Amino acid sequence: MAEGDRSPRERMVFSAVQLIRREGVTSTSMRDVVEHARAPRGSLQHYFPGGKEQLVNEAVEWAARFASGRIDRFLAGMRRPTPSKLFSAMAGQWVEEFESAGFGAGCPLAAATIDCADSTASTRTAIASGFACWQRPVGQALIGLGVPARKAASLAVLMISALEGAILLARAQQDTAPLRTVVRELGPLLDDSVQSGAAVRDHVR
Amino acid sequence: MAEGDRSPRERMVFSAVQLIRREGVTSTSMRDVVEHARAPRGSLQHYFPGGKEQLVNEAVEWAARFASGRIDRFLAGMRRPTPSKLFSAMAGQWVEEFESAGFGAGCPLAAATIDCADSTASTRTAIASGFACWQRPVGQALIGLGVPARKAASLAVLMISALEGAILLARAQQDTAPLRTVVRELGPLLDDSVQSGAAVRDHVR
DNA sequence: TGTGTTCTATGTCAGGCGTCATAATACTGA
DNA sequence: TCAGTATTATGACGCCTGACATAGAACACA
Secondary structure (H helix, E strand, C coil): CCCCCCCHHHHHHHHHHHHHHHHCCCCCCHHHHHHHCCCCCCHHHHHCCCHHHHHHHHHHHHHHHHHHHHHHHHHHCCCCCCHHHHHHHHHHHHHHHHHHHCCCCCCHHHHHHHHHCCCCHHHHHHHHHHHHHHHHHHHHHHHHCCCCHHHHHHHHHHHHHHHHHHHHHHHHHCCCHHHHHHHHHHHHHHHHCCCCHHHHHHHHC | CCCCCCCHHHHHHHHHHHHHHHHCCCCCCHHHHHHHCCCCCHHHHHHCCCHHHHHHHHHHHHHHHHHHHHHHHHHHCCCCCCHHHHHHHHHHHHHHHHHHHCCCCCCHHHHHHHHHCCCCHHHHHHHHHHHHHHHHHHHHHHHHCCCCHHHHHHHHHHHHHHHHHHHHHHHHHCCCHHHHHHHHHHHHHHHHCCCCHHHHHHHHC
8 A cells, every 4th residue: 555656647546546435436526636646737637638537447447456456365365265254354354444444435346336337338337347357356266265166156246246235334334244244144155155066965955 | 106296395305316326416416306306496495405415315215215115015915925035026126127227227325325425424324224224124024034033134234235236236237147146146045044943953963 | 355484486606527728847868 | 958758737618516595476374
């Protein structure tokens, strides 16, 4: 999260992410971004000739890459990774942030979806790519943990859906309980999917 | 959904919900609401002296009551209700809307959370009450279907979280697949929770 | 019929927005 | 040193927003 050595352009994209997370896309003005990034205002039209739309799209892509990159880091930090532990780590990141920094900021992809899905086609496309870019490593991780390939993609969608929804609930009621709840309730389901085919048949009988 | 016999005031709240669902709170202007509701502009300050904040808060409350009221209607329309069927109905409502009306509109509670959670305290409170008002009948329904009371509230949170997240994903990628996926993957978990204590012990061994 | 209240109509205001135009400055390579 | 490019600085424009002021119309009720 060091920011001293980033270029003004990078800082502006990063600042856009931060502001969008808090206030949404529409309430985040170009001037706010410039000020938050301590960047020169004239650089806006220079680096983002496509205007706010371009800046927002790049912020979405940045956020998606960030979320996607965290997945492998979560796995690398575990001695005995399991699907439920991965999900717990994903949600835990949000619990930590909410507890240490408050409930002001949510997921930038969610914010962009709410504010742009129906108005800005290019942004909607960027968000779709972003979610896909996030879902891919989750699914791959599940496969690596023993989840059948057929099931992995579906469980990745479930994990991301539950996480996004829990983030919304947590922010609304300013309580991390929803995040803990979905982790607790979903954990067994995720780990059960690791069972071999024979075990699954035994369970179903 | 008939609207011919509603008062201008009701129409304005309803229109606010519709517009917030599509563009978010910030992009929805008072003038847009008035025009959409075919209501006189002067009525705004008359019925909503609290300004936009009041209008948005009432829209949130309206939407929450609507979502909460649908739960009982879903149950009433089933001959052999189960938790998974209830969840399927909740998600199915969104699948139908997306397929018939496109992916333009999402959940107004989610939109209000994104746009107002960090900026407008009274709206955030209204959203929190709204989610609670929605979660309550879901939990009660689960209890009525045989889910242990201890577990019902947690599963209600999980259902709403997964649904909200799936709505986001569906809008972003303009595909109802995420909704179908969470229903398919979560269904067994929900119905398993109906099992009696003995059956649960057998399963765990 | 009169009178007070509820509702509607319309104009105005200050402020913020994204975008553009224009110019000054900094940097790079010959 | 010089030219050409990259970057920054600053002002302006038209538009939209929420809020307000003021007056008029519609209505209920005595």
